[in-house]
Amino acid sequence: MIGRRSRRFAACALSIVAAITVLGPAGARAEDGLPGSDAARIAQGFRIAPVRLRLRGLDAVLVGLGSYIVNAQGGCNDCHTNPPYAPGHNPFQGQPKQFNAARHLAGGTSFGPNLVSPNLTPDGRGLPAGLTLQQFIRVIRTGHDPDNPNRLLQVMPWPVYQGMTDRDLRAIYEYLRAIPSRPGNRS
Known part of the structure; x- marks a missing residue:
């Protein structure tokens, strides 16, 4: 059975x-x-996903591709997971790499006074970082802080990511919808 x-x-x-x-x-x-x-890339994305993915109601192709972009190309874990690696698994210390699954993309990395990486995991409505797809794309394309549109994000490498295709950005968003929600900084 x-x-x-x-x-x-x-x-x-x-x-x-x-x-x-x-x-x-x-x-x-x-x-x-x-x-x-x-x-x-889709197959690799599923192999390297550091957390259990919830696929129900989501586009599995985009989730797999999004995982690949987020976990193999984008380096999102480095800033949006605190600490980024599980104890004893920091590759920068010569240890075998393992992402910190318990805090995966929940934010909390401080870059100075009043500058902390936000939580990208789904909120209570299932929206990554509390953003709709259109808001997410706008943030990546323009660098404008979603909470203060007159302020540009200073640490987020949006100038690099703004050249991604719409499909790649949709894939990242779909992956973020598939990961577990974690408590943490939402602003």
Whole structure:
């Protein structure tokens, strides 16, 4: 008899296979420029996700791609997780890397007086950092603080991320919707 956890894993795997099949035989998209890159990045995103993902009602393809962008490319954990690595697993100290899953993307890293990284995990409404997709994209594209539109984010490397495709930003947002909510700094 298949256990509950095994059934969920099988359902998730089937969803991913179906989604990759829909992307085409090589999983390629014109905007990627490389054949098969979507399928490989999506699969890797699921392999490296440091927390259990909630996929119900979400686009599994975007969640996997978002995990890849957040956890393999974007370095979001470095600032939005405090501390970023689990005890004994800090690669900067020659230890095997393991993200701090208990505080994954819950913010709290201080960059000086009145400057603390925000919590990116879903709020009570399921919105990452309490932002709608449109608000999230605006923050990344313009660097304007969502709580004070006249203030630019000073530490967030939004000038680098603003060149991401809309699809990449949607994927990051979808991944953030899939991670567990954590208490922490929401401003």
